[in-house]
Amino acid sequence: MDLELNRKDLHDTRIVNGEPPTLADGEALLRIESFGLTANNITYAVFGDAMNYWAFFPASDPGWGRLNVWGYARVEESRHSGLSEGMRVYGYLPCASHLVVEPARINEKGFSDAAPHRANLPSAYQGYRNIETDPVYSAGREDEHILFFPLFFTSFLIDDFLADENFFGADTVVISSASSKTAIIAAYLLAKRDGIKVVGLTSAGNRAFVEGLDVYDSVCLYDAIPELPGERAVYVDISGDGAVRSDVHAHFGDRLAHSSTVGATHWTQMAPGAGELAGPSPVFFFAPDRITKRGNDWGAAELDRKVAESWAPFAEWAAGWLRVDRISTEDEIQKAYLELLDGKVDPAAGTVVNLS
Numbered sequence: 001m002d003l004e005l006n007r008k009d010l011h012d013t014r015i016v017n018g019e020p021p022t023l024a025d026g027e028a029l030l031r032i033e034s035f036g037l038t039a040n041n042i043t044y045a046v047f048g049d050a051m052n053y054w055a056f057f058p059a060s061d062p063g064w065g066r067l068n069v070w071g072y073a074r075v076e077e078s079r080h081s082g083l084s085e086g087m088r089v090y091g092y093l094p095c096a097s098h099l100v101v102e103p104a105r106i107n108e109k110g111f112s113d114a115a116p117h118r119a120n121l122p123s124a125y126q127g128y129r130n131i132e133t134d135p136v137y138s139a140g141r142e143d144e145h146i147l148f149f150p151l152f153f154t155s156f157l158i159d160d161f162l163a164d165e166n167f168f169g170a171d172t173v174v175i176s177s178a179s180s181k182t183a184i185i186a187a188y189l190l191a192k193r194d195g196i197k198v199v200g201l202t203s204a205g206n207r208a209f210v211e212g213l214d215v216y217d218s219v220c221l222y223d224a225i226p227e228l229p230g231e232r233a234v235y236v237d238i239s240g241d242g243a244v245r246s247d248v249h250a251h252f253g254d255r256l257a258h259s260s261t262v263g264a265t266h267w268t269q270m271a272p273g274a275g276e277l278a279g280p281s282p283v284f285f286f287a288p289d290r291i292t293k294r295g296n297d298w299g300a301a302e303l304d305r306k307v308a309e310s311w312a313p314f315a316e317w318a319a320g321w322l323r324v325d326r327i328s329t330e331d332e333i334q335k336a337y338l339e340l341l342d343g344k345v346d347p348a349a350g351t352v353v354n355l356s
């Protein structure tokens with residue numbers, strides 16, 4: 001089973017069914033067991049061409065792309081002498097039942113896929129982590145791991161980046177799409193920092209949910225941006241909304257210390273607002289680049305340790321409010337994808353697809 005998306009019209013989907021692939025020597029077959037669906041997966045499709053996301057898992061013909069997800073898979077068959085069958089891994093996967101990989105750099109932590117078509121893509125998406133040795137994995141927290149962990153890693157890096165820059169001298173961090181999981185995690189981590197207020201920007205329908213989380217110092221609606229508090233601010237843009245960005249920049253002007261473009265949940269509203277953008281030019285925040293930087297600064301093992309240490313209390317907190325919606329059929333997957341694409345999502349929920 002493969003969910004494919006028309007690259008020119010993301011509302012046009014199809015399920016492709018066929019026999020499980022056969023393997024050549026040196027390859028392994030992953031049986032995909034479960035994965036999460038959030039706006040992050042939609043962004044992979046929206047930027048499929050611009051950021052090469054379609055290239056990870058090429059579809060059956062070039063006009064179509066496969067939805068990229070994060071989840072668990074099991075090594076169902078291995079024709080690589082160094083990789084045992086049965087290993088259960090966490091990693092970057094297509095929304096499909098199977099994936100053929102070319103395992104390389106196999107060790108107790110897992111392996112990488114060295115398939116030539118993935119060679120030039122960011123290494124942060126190439127690894128398959130053996131859950132038995134993964135310090136982040138916990139049998140009782142699989143849903144949170146699937147739904148939050150890729151976003152947690154990003155928000156860990158955002159929090160670390162801003163603190164490393166002394167918040168660019170700001171007293172306030174404004175985060176758009178405050179109800180998104182990425183924003184919630186960033187706010188949760190930033191709330192532990194001294195001397196900085198965190199303001200969530202959201203839509204009217206999600207306001208009560210965002211306020212109820214109690215991780216933002218205050219919450220502001222998109223149509224009340226002129227009322228944003230703060231003397232000097234950093235903008236963390238998770239909505240990607242051009243008009244919201246213009247309004248935030250216009251409100252702070254030269255008092256905007258830094259503007260970081262992280263996401264595009266409002267993917268149909270990305271066009272820039274009218275007129276020139278006030279304040280500093282937005283800078284794209286690409287998590288894999290910061291992973292490389294902190295890997296070099298601290299070493300990969302220390303980065304892993306810090307992330308795992310920070311993850312455990314977050315996962316416990318999030319489990320206290322997250323509602324998991326479980327689905328498994330092809331129809332349910334297509335319906336959930338289309339609802340996400342159109343933003344018809346309850347921020348308190350997360351969709352977990354179980355295929356096994």
Ligand SMILES: NC(=O)c1ccc[n+]([C@@H]2O[C@H](COP(=O)([O-])OP(=O)(O)OC[C@H]3O[C@@H](n4cnc5c(N)ncnc54)[C@H](OP(=O)(O)O)[C@@H]3O)[C@@H](O)[C@H]2O)c1
Pocket residue numbers: 038039040041043044150151154176177178179180181182183201202203206238239261262263264265266267285286287288340341342343344345346347
């Ligand atoms: N740069 C990086 O390295 C990086 C890494 C990880 C994630 N990200 C990005 O961060 C973003 C958040 O992802 P997530 O998985 O955390 O999101 P999520 O939890 O699924 O976000 C849901 C929220 O997004 C807003 N939203 C979603 N779809 C919408 C639509 N069609 N129209 C208007 N609003 C919509 C709503 O928030 P509001 O009402 O509050 O606006 C909604 O509550 C994604 O764009 C993702 O790609 C970037």
